[in-house]
Amino acid sequence: MSKTSSYRRFHQLLEQADIRINGDRPWDLQVSQSGFYSRLAAQGTLGLGESYMDGWWECEAIDEMIHRAFRADLARTCRPLCRALCHLTARFTNRQKVSRAYQVGIHHYDIGNDLYEAMLDRRMIYSCAYWKNASSLDAAQEAKLDLVCRKLRLEPGMRLLDIGCGWGGLAQFAAERYGVSVTGVTVSQEQAAFARQRCQGLPVTILLEDYRSVTGTFDRLVSIGMFEHVGYKNYRTFMKVCQRLLWTDGLFLLHSIGGNTSTCAIDPWIDRYIFPNAMLPSPRQITTACENLFVIEDWHNFGSDYDPTLMAWYANFIDHWPRFEAKYGERFRRMWRYYLLACAGSFRARENQVWQLVLSPQGIPGGYTAPH
Numbered sequence: 001m002s003k004t005s006s007y008r009r010f011h012q013l014l015e016q017a018d019i020r021i022n023g024d025r026p027w028d029l030q031v032s033q034s035g036f037y038s039r040l041a042a043q044g045t046l047g048l049g050e051s052y053m054d055g056w057w058e059c060e061a062i063d064e065m066i067h068r069a070f071r072a073d074l075a076r077t078c079r080p081l082c083r084a085l086c087h088l089t090a091r092f093t094n095r096q097k098v099s100r101a102y103q104v105g106i107h108h109y110d111i112g113n114d115l116y117e118a119m120l121d122r123r124m125i126y127s128c129a130y131w132k133n134a135s136s137l138d139a140a141q142e143a144k145l146d147l148v149c150r151k152l153r154l155e156p157g158m159r160l161l162d163i164g165c166g167w168g169g170l171a172q173f174a175a176e177r178y179g180v181s182v183t184g185v186t187v188s189q190e191q192a193a194f195a196r197q198r199c200q201g202l203p204v205t206i207l208l209e210d211y212r213s214v215t216g217t218f219d220r221l222v223s224i225g226m227f228e229h230v231g232y233k234n235y236r237t238f239m240k241v242c243q244r245l246l247w248t249d250g251l252f253l254l255h256s257i258g259g260n261t262s263t264c265a266i267d268p269w270i271d272r273y274i275f276p277n278a279m280l281p282s283p284r285q286i287t288t289a290c291e292n293l294f295v296i297e298d299w300h301n302f303g304s305d306y307d308p309t310l311m312a313w314y315a316n317f318i319d320h321w322p323r324f325e326a327k328y329g330e331r332f333r334r335m336w337r338y339y340l341l342a343c344a345g346s347f348r349a350r351e352n353q354v355w356q357l358v359l360s361p362q363g364i365p366g367g368y369t370a371p372h
Helices: 005-016 036-043 045-053 062-071 081-092 103-109 113-119 137-151 169-178 189-198 232-245 268-273 283-290 303-328 330-348
Strands: 159-163 181-186 204-208 218-224 246-259 295-301 352-360
Touching: 005 036, 036 045, 045 268, 045 330, 062 303, 062 330, 103 189, 113 189, 113 303, 137 169, 137 246, 137 303, 137 352, 159 169, 169 181, 169 189, 169 204, 181 189, 189 204, 218 232, 232 246, 232 283, 246 283, 246 303, 268 330, 283 352, 303 330, 303 352, 330 352
Parallel strands: 159 181, 159 218, 181 204, 218 246
Antiparallel strands: 246 352, 295 352
16 A cells, blocks of 8 residues: 555554554554545545445444544544535524424434334433443433433423423423423424324323424423534524523523534534534533523533443444344444444543533522532
């Protein structure tokens, strides 16, 4: 394999993260196509992910490779044109407007409930688990749901709105354990159908609609893992909608992945293959959106818990893959493997965070103390 300038540059970058090309450690890259280096130079992380999907390189521990790359700050060393174009598009268009709201449901959440049932915990919670006192995925997700309900101070008879309700796991939990009635909202047809079936017989209503269309007034609001799909041009609108839907003495819990730096777009590979139109908010973007609408009562970061959550999902995915091989194919397996492990590495490196904010419209008299 000839040592091109692209190869030499990539080799020097990897040395900073103690990653070797064709090395013998789990996090080293095994490269089989010489065009990989020029592809990476031209396309950055998009080329890295696509070339893995195409079988141009292998890595036993992608999670650790990505972790090391982030800790060495390699992602900021190379900013290819495709990433700049992605940011420009997000600057001049509203990629999360109402007419595009259902795209992520079709592209990602509707690909097969059977796949998510196999990969996730028994309640099918597709967001970061809470591992503080838990040793299994099921226990960690139940602990997260209970933490959310306690932070919201749910009481029997209250009306709870769940914006981005997924497959109805929280709605079912809150209705059964805390005696509240729940309205859940999702943009995924498959999620809505599954959630309705799961919550039969409970005071739970599941709506297939965008958050901007919701009407009514609720005692409590919760949104878990949905704010990542709102987009920075709509953050203020989202907060205004939530304030409109919440009684003045109510509470709103916002659970979201977050980024350390304000931006307007997500990684190009994630945008193209996993979560179209997504982006991660920064602290500044969230606080700006909340200004004069909500008092921030509590801000809890447990982003390091997403690493074991993703690794548990990955283990489940690999264990059950023989059931899905004929349905999804090898390219999907490689795409999904890269998605789960790369994300685990990013959280391990503390590049991404997980935040739970408790918000109130007018401030809690005497203050608010959150259970952690």
